[in-house]
Amino acid sequence: MVNPVLFWVIAAITVIPALSLLFARKAVHVAMSVVLVMVGLATAYVALGAPFLGMVQIVVYTGAVMMLFLFVLMLVGVDQREELKETIKGQRWIGLFTAAGLGAFLVSIVGRTVLPTAEVGVQGEPDVIAVMLFEKYVLVIEVLGFLLITAAVGALVLTHTPRLKPRRTQLEVQRDRVLMGADPVNKPMPGVYARHNALDVPALDPEGQPIEHSISRVLKVRNQTVEGEQWRAQLEDPSHQEGDR
Amino acid sequence: MDPINFVILASILFAIGAAAVLLRRNAIIAFMGVELMLNAANLALVAFSRMHGEIDGQIMAFFVLVVAAAEVVVGLAIIIAVFRARQTISLDEPAELKG
Numbered sequence: 001m002v003n004p005v006l007f008w009v010i011a012a013i014t015v016i017p018a019l020s021l022l023f024a025r026k027a028v029h030v031a032m033s034v035v036l037v038m039v040g041l042a043t044a045y046v047a048l049g050a051p052f053l054g055m056v057q058i059v060v061y062t063g064a065v066m067m068l069f070l071f072v073l074m075l076v077g078v079d080q081r082e083e084l085k086e087t088i089k090g091q092r093w094i095g096l097f098t099a100a101g102l103g104a105f106l107v108s109i110v111g112r113t114v115l116p117t118a119e120v121g122v123q124g125e126p127d128v129i130a131v132m133l134f135e136k137y138v139l140v141i142e143v144l145g146f147l148l149i150t151a152a153v154g155a156l157v158l159t160h161t162p163r164l165k166p167r168r169t170q171l172e173v174q175r176d177r178v179l180m181g182a183d184p185v186n187k188p189m190p191g192v193y194a195r196h197n198a199l200d201v202p203a204l205d206p207e208g209q210p211i212e213h214s215i216s217r218v219l220k221v222r223n224q225t226v227e228g229e230q231w232r233a234q235l236e237d238p239s240h241q242e243g244d245r
Numbered sequence: 246m247d248p249i250n251f252v253i254l255a256s257i258l259f260a261i262g263a264a265a266v267l268l269r270r271n272a273i274i275a276f277m278g279v280e281l282m283l284n285a286a287n288l289a290l291v292a293f294s295r296m297h298g299e300i301d302g303q304i305m306a307f308f309v310l311v312v313a314a315a316e317v318v319v320g321l322a323i324i325i326a327v328f329r330a331r332q333t334i335s336l337d338e339p340a341e342l343k344g
Contacts, residue, residue, distance in 0.1 A: 004246045011254050018258055018281060021265035027273050034277050037258075041284055044251060048295040050303045053310075057287075060310055065280065065317050072321045073273060076328045087337045095267030103260025110252050117247055118298030132304055144311050151315035158322035161329070 001117075002047050010047070014040040028078055031069050038062045050124040188214040200226050251292035259285035272324050272334040279320075283313045 017033035017040075024030045038061040045054035088094075122128070133141055178184050188211050191201040200219055202210040219225050258281055265278030287306040294302025328334050 002246045002248065002251075007246045007250055007254075014254065015257055015261070018261045021261060021274065021278055021281065022268060027271055030274050030277060034281065037281065038284065041288055044254075044288055045291050045306075048248060048251065048291050050291050050294065050306070053291060053303050053306055056307065056310060060314055061280075061284070065314060068317060068321060069273060069277065072324060075325060076273075076334050092268060096264060099260050099264030099267055102263055103257055106256035106259065107253055110249065110256055113249070115249060115296055117249075117296045120298060121295045122298055122300050124294075124300055124303040128300060129303065129307070132300055133307070137304055137308075140308060144308065147312065147315050151318045155318045155322040158319070158326045 006043075006047055010040050010044045013037075014044075026078070027073050028070070031066055031073065034069075035062050035066045038066065049121040052124050052126045052129050190214045190216070198226075200224055248292045248295045251295075252289050255285040255288040255292065258282075258288065270336050272327070272336050275336060276317075276320055276324070280313065280317065283309060283316075 014037050017036040020030055020033040024033065038057060042054040042057040042062075045051075045057055174184075188203040188205075190199050190203055191214075199216065201215075202212055202225075203214040205211055215225050262278040262281030262285060265281065266275050269275045269278065287309050290302045290306040290309065292302075294300060294306070324334055
């Protein structure tokens with residue numbers, strides 16, 4: 001028999017986070033709550049005499065499946081907003097009543113069912129499970145192996161994007177860049193040739209003229225740059241020394 | 246406490262998962278609803294296993310777990326493929342395919 005306190009704790013940490021599936025706005029919050037639900041279910045399995053299944057639940061669900069969900073969320077963008085316009089009129093209420101009716105139906109049926117409970121439950125230790133899996137259900141295990149391979153190949157096929165054009169080599173990229181009239185070498189770093197080693201000062205060319213495009217565009221937009229003129233003046237006037245500043 | 250209470254808990258979780266599938270438009274959240282329904286079935290199987298004193302229910306739950314993992318892989322791949330084609334994961338968008 002299961003401790004009532006344990007049951008209510010499990011019920012609380014499964015049902016309450018599960019409700020976020022209906023009410024939470026952000027998919028990331030939903031995913032984290034579902035992780036909590038999975039941990040609660042793993043606790044329930046251990047309490048019901050299935051310790052191996054509880055561990056597998058934590059490893060597979062919280063460790064692998066929900067993290068896969070989070071990866072896909074990152075891939076498609078976390079801020080995918082949900083359209084609130086209904087395509088089918090009254091879909092929200094129809095769905096809500098259908099689901100609530102299903103829940104009420106199931107709960108009422110199960111609640112009035114009286115089933116005998118075995119006094120001594122069997123403990124689903126790994127060795128017991130292993131003997132059962134590879135003796136009685138060995139064919140099912142093999143079919144599941146086929147299923148997993150098919151799923152892996154299917155995922156590869158579905159996410160594969162064929163290359164439409166041949167891959168451009170580095171040589172071709174560089175050749176195109178020169179043909180387009182771009183600078184064949186890197187842009188000068190800011191402040192390198194000036195007597196000031198900072199990002200907000202333009203570099204000076206060999207004639208002492210500031211090179212305007214050596215400063216980051218971002219700094220220019222923010223008005224955080226320094227004119228190069230004063231450094232040029234220092235170059236021309238030898239009385240200015242580095243130590244003056 | 247009788248293990249039948251866990252079956253009632255599983256029913257509630259199943260209903261919540263079904264509601265999420267029916268109500269949410271975000272494909273990933275609806276998919277998590279499917280996962281919740283599968284897990285509710287698992288919980289019922291384990292509770293029945295405890296009630297019968299047999300281990301077969303746990304083996305069935307294990308199989309459901311494996312099938313669910315395979316299903317997640319393919320389902321998420323489909324979501325990514327749809328997102329690549331349409332730049333959205335809303336479940337209502339593919340309805341425009343029928344023209």
